[in-house]
Amino acid sequence: MNIFNTMKITASGLSAERIRMDTISSNLANMETTRTESGEPYTRKIAVFKAEYDKKRNLAGVKAIAIKDDDSGHRLEYDPTHPDANEEGYVKKPNINVLNEMADMMVSVRSYEANINVLDATKSMYTKALEIGK
Amino acid sequence: MKINFFTPNAEIFNIGNKVESNSSSSFGEILTEKLNELNNKQLEADSLTQDFLEGGDTDIHEVMIAGEEAKLSLQLAIQVRNKILEGIKEINQIQI
Numbered sequence: 049m050n051i052f053n054t055m056k057i058t059a060s061g062l063s064a065e066r067i068r069m070d071t072i073s074s075n076l077a078n079m080e081t082t083r084t085e086s087g088e089p090y091t092r093k094i095a096v097f098k099a100e101y102d103k104k105r106n107l108a109g110v111k112a113i114a115i116k117d118d119d120s121g122h123r124l125e126y127d128p129t130h131p132d133a134n135e136e137g138y139v140k141k142p143n144i145n146v147l148n149e150m151a152d153m154m155v156s157v158r159s160y161e162a163n164i165n166v167l168d169a170t171k172s173m174y175t176k177a178l179e180i181g182k
Numbered sequence: 183m184k185i186n187f188f189t190p191n192a193e194i195f196n197i198g199n200k201v202e203s204n205s206s207s208s209f210g211e212i213l214t215e216k217l218n219e220l221n222n223k224q225l226e227a228d229s230l231t232q233d234f235l236e237g238g239d240t241d242i243h244e245v246m247i248a249g250e251e252a253k254l255s256l257q258l259a260i261q262v263r264n265k266i267l268e269g270i271k272e273i274n275q276i277q278i
Contacts, residue, residue: 062243
């Protein structure tokens with residue numbers, strides 16, 4: 049059992065949470081974006097995580113394999129003065145709820161901190177073991 | 183040659199030779215190899231730090247974890263050296 053394997057698993061968790069934070073920041077920055085390159089308003093992005101199994105030991109690290117679009121469509125806001133309004137005066141805006149994103153952000157932060165705690169605990173185990181026979 | 187109806191196999195005289203030829207690395211080589219691995223860990227930590235400071239694609243936790251790995255490997259090497267020194271001291275104290 050190698051300590052560096054443990055640290056690799058934790059590192060993969062930390063990287064995945066960083067990517068989730070990136071998607072959350074992208075969503076929050078683009079809350080009111082009505083124009084993208086494809087002509088549609090910005091679609092909410094979701095990071096997809098996948099477990100990377102170590103078959104022998106049945107343990108897994110994690111990897112963010114993709115950042116997918118949320119398929120639930122856009123919301124319509126009535127604003128005839130907006131340059132992107134359609135004939136009835138409605139503007140298509142991204143379907144991003146600030147409260148959802150903030151809750152996701154808090155979960156991501158706690159998960160990051162929990163992974164760092166695991167790292168500290170493993171390191172203190174290792175250092176204590178090095179003191180055997182001192 | 184028969185001894186009490188038991189014919190020894192001539193192979194038993196070759197076992198010692200076989201063991202020596204299989205272990206091709208001496209203690210010195212193993213030591214150098216492991217010290218090189220240790221040095222590689224230090225260099226990797228260095229290069230990751232450099233990459234991070236230049237604004238590359240590395241995350242801060244990768245830099246920190248590489249630094250920790252290098253530090254822990256060095257501490258393990260120091261402890262191994264301590265144990266070896268203790269052993270040598272013991273052997274030196276054997277009275278003839």
